[in-house]
Amino acid sequence: MSSRGTASLDTTVSPSAGARPARSLRSWLEHLSASGRVATIEKPVALKHELAAIAKKLDGSRAAVFVQPGGHAIPVVSGFMSRRAWIAEAMGVSEDQLLQRFREAAEHPLAWQEVPADTALCQQVVHTQGIDLHRLLPIPTHSEHDSGPYITAGLVIARNPRTGIQNVSINRIQVHGPDRMAILLLPRHLYAFQRTAESAGEPLDVAVVIGVDPLTMLASQAITPIDHDELEIAGALHGEPLPVVKCVSNGVKVPAFAEIVIEGRILPNVREQEGPFGEFPKYYSAREGREVIEVTALTHRAKPIYHTIVPAEMEHLLLGAIPREATLLAHLQRSHPNVKDVHLSVGGVCRYHLWIQFEKKREGEAKNVILCAFGAHYDIKQVVVVDTDVDVHDPAEIEWAIATRFQADRDLVVIEGAQGSPLDPSTTVGQPDDAPAHLQGISAKMGLDATRPVVYASHVFTRVRIPGQDSVDLEALVASDNAAFDNYLGDVHA
Structure with a gap:
């Protein structure tokens, strides 16, 4: 030494x-x-x-x-x-x-x-x-x-x-x-x-x-x-x-x-x-x-x-997620400039599930975005495309979009037998333990178009909002204690 x-x-x-x-x-x-x-x-x-x-x-x-x-x-x-x-x-x-x-x-x-x-x-x-x-x-x-x-x-x-x-x-x-x-x-x-x-x-x-x-x-x-x-x-x-x-x-x-x-x-x-x-x-x-x-x-x-x-x-998941997200966003925007944001979800171990925020102008575009995403990185197993009013960093927002804007017989894309992650244990089902490298990681890919129609009648796909909800100043409105209401209750009981 x-x-x-x-x-x-x-x-x-x-x-x-x-x-x-x-x-x-x-x-x-x-x-x-x-x-x-x-x-x-x-x-x-x-x-x-x-x-x-x-x-x-x-x-x-x-x-x-x-x-x-x-x-x-x-x-x-x-x-x-x-x-x-x-x-x-x-x-x-x-x-x-x-x-x-x-x-x-x-x-x-x-x-x-x-x-x-x-x-x-x-x-x-x-x-x-x-x-x-x-x-x-x-x-x-x-x-x-x-x-x-x-x-x-x-x-x-x-x-x-x-x-x-x-x-x-x-x-x-x-x-x-x-x-x-x-x-x-x-x-x-x-x-x-x-x-x-x-x-x-x-x-x-x-x-x-x-x-x-x-x-x-x-x-x-x-x-x-x-x-x-x-x-x-x-x-x-x-x-x-x-x-x-x-x-x-x-x-x-x-x-x-x-x-x-x-x-x-x-x-x-x-x-x-x-x-x-x-x-x-x-x-x-x-x-x-x-x-x-x-x-x-x-x-x-x-x-x-x-x-x-x-x-x-x-720490492990984010180290992989952020560089991948930046690369995926750049890749998608080269072919689809209306892609606004992407997120690799924690539930998808920041590798396998990609959520894409997209400003759709024509029907069918979201499916093209899905296919582009699958070609960007072999790890990606599931893609969800949502509209710009959906926060791609909020799992509840993604689930809501799927629940209200997706129909499986119309909006589902499935690709069989593609290269996936060799570390995904579900890809090993049916394979021998000593499967050669060229057979490891074979995966199905699933894409969900959870965007609303470009044109729709009346307010069918208009999201419910309350005017002024984003500008409410709770600090200025909420009292430091409940004395006023407690006094009211006291008067009522009296």
Whole structure:
């Protein structure tokens, strides 16, 4: 182990300075704490199940900070971006501007800026010999049937072996041994990089970055074409180039202000068993052979903070939802400009059910919007299209639109045998446990046109409203006590 000099790079800025609060994980936690949104757990908690149980109990109300997790000196934080309003706040925009702001950043990325190693906080302490992840890091075991400790909030960064351009993603990683981990690779960019390296008989250098600010976390989930570095989207969200530093054991560039970086390489033609693991659909994924990361170095701040995401809870779901919504909105509006808003519902695990607000001009348009949405992302399983008077962020509004504007024999679209999510357990019904990859995730898609007719008689589809209901000022009207009414009742009884 070695230590480096204190860096001058720390992007932590006190909220009182007037800067956006999400410059680093620490500044964001400071901001949340100042506004009563951090719960500090001082008593020792077990890394197996207990820590995750407490974090889940606080989910969506307060971030959880565990001071003594499993006997480790490194604190664990969870749930610091578990509400949409918090993420908008981190961006410095209102909640209704959230998707537009993310979309602008994705469309206008900002190149990162490499900084010297001696100014990088993430490399203040360097381990290259005798690495034992279980001893050095407080890695929790989350769900009841999880097969062991998992890194759930690690940004996995790798370079395309052909072009050298980086990709950033979050993958579940099971820690098997002191310096060995199994990683789930879905058929996306990291998977393509690994297969390219493996076909040449080469390992793929990677870095697993733990403990970054909400905007960098969010940028990692952007849906982009291959060879678009998500760290450049993070820079655009921050409004300035993201400072990065080269890893100590490979050429991957990582956020210089990160808390912890695990460096390693995905070994070619090596698979080890991983799982079961409680995933975002709120079910367990199967135990299967996965690619293996061999750890080559571990670096961190002098006093690091470890971030864990409790699977299938709001922090996990929103991380995937907001970038997908921004991408889906942009995709739909290119063909259908009258699409006004979209929402991936929590009940649909922020992946499978998409609600679309649409200003319909001609009959049949809503069905075209449904088909366009299915082509936008294979995860989408159910689409509901509603009119502009329906709030797509309110489940009761969606249900009301379906109840009063939808008829199954006229407004239902069903597509059989399409590619869906391999993590949706209903797609495995009728398939053998060892079904090959090309048969996994086969799904039916359902679309519901819950829009009213373009032309209708009289007030049949006119929504009931009371004039003035939106301008009532209850603060000015409601008395501070019930004395006047109590006096009336007293007079009556008398």
